[in-house]
Amino acid sequence: MLEFDNVCFQYEVDDYAIMDKLSFQIQDGEFVCVIGPSGCGKSTIFRLVNKLLTPDAGRVLVNGQPIETQKNYCGYMPQHDLLFPWRTVRENVMLPMEIQGGYTKAEMQKRADEALASVGLSDWGQKSPRELSGGMRQRAAFARTVLTGSDLLLLDEPFSALDYLTRLSMREWLLEQWERDQKTVLFITHDVEEALFLSGRILVVESTPMTHLRSIEVPAGYPRTREELARPEILSLKEDLIQMLRRDAK
């Protein structure tokens, strides 16, 4: 689904490279979390996938084709919901379709209402984003991301601004969406427990510049429950991951 092929990248103003011949692959339908110390370049990976940035060398491929030749191949959801306060929730969710063009207003409204219903926000389309709780806003933002129609979703710490209990329920909710929609999800998080709960595989940033990502399979299937996080092998993996991040942060 997604491939980095020997990608090199450095911000022009910086005197150090973020990536040096980085290669990795994500398979169709996977849920993969990327973890690494603050500032190591996790979000830069996403910016290279969604073409906000261009590699200095190497290629980014989606479904085997270079991204330069493609449109609408990924949906991106940043940490903050970025819902426009001057638009209703429904109008926010309609935005990707307005940008893509080719839809009548009635079609856009229908699809937005269906997407809002699928995230449990049927009665909230006519409200202002200000009237929604943090978790509800993130669900609306997720509906908007899904309506890009892309099979690849890039989620950049989408729950980090939420309170602890809302985060727990949003993780469970997100897994339900993923199991239902069969999308490929790449998810950035600082939170090792969140990565263990969500992913089939975790990619750990081990070095700066990034020359490789260490791939670790999570020894648990789906559907996943919070109780599984207490299994000895998961606890031991959690400890290993924390040690890796501490070592990297030094």
Ligand SMILES: Nc1ncnc2c1ncn2[C@@H]1O[C@H](COP(=O)(O)OP(=O)(O)OP(=O)(O)O)[C@@H](O)[C@H]1O
């Ligand atoms: N536009 C930019 N221009 C110059 N340097 C940048 C720019 N954006 C990010 N950087 C630098 O590149 C490095 C990687 O940034 P990036 O946002 O990808 O890291 P990150 O791992 O996602 O960080 P965090 O976990 O704190 O969100 C950081 O040191 C940052 O200061």
